[in-house]
Amino acid sequence: MMDLPQGAYERAFGHASPRIRGREVLRAAPGRRHDSVRIESISMGVMPEQAAEWNRDWGHLGVWFDQRTGHAVFENRRAKLRYMRATGYHDRDEICG
Numbered sequence: 803m804m805d806l807p808q809g810a811y812e813r814a815f816g817h818a819s820p821r822i823r824g825r826e827v828l829r830a831a832p833g834r835r836h837d838s839v840r841i842e843s844i845s846m847g848v849m850p851e852q853a854a855e856w857n858r859d860w861g862h863l864g865v866w867f868d869q870r871t872g873h874a875v876f877e878n879r880r881a882k883l884r885y886m887r888a889t890g891y892h893d894r895d896e897i898c899g
Contacts, residue, residue: 841882846874846891863888 848856853867860867864881865874876882886893 839878841876841879843874843876843882846885846889847872848874860885860888 848867850868850870850872853869853872856867863884864877865885867874874885876885882893885891
């Protein structure tokens with residue numbers, strides 16, 4: 803467990819937690835980065851009939867399109883960002899990149 807400094811919760815979330823009083827310390831479990839996990843996107847997908855063509859055209863960027871559903875499946879976050887830059891997509895939820 804790691805200790806967060808006083809006021810870190812308020813800076814991160816914009817409000818005080820009702821469970822934190824006075825000088826109590828918020829404990830957070832160490833997390834693991836999920837950059838290596840496949841990311842699936844419905845909105846950046848294509849029609850299932852187009853999946854084979856798009857796999858040929860964009861597969862070198864680390865994205866493949868599911869033949870059954872047409873959803874875009876990215877190898878990792880870096881592949882997602884490369885594909886988004888190449889095709890002009892913009893992800894408002896993306897923190898940086």
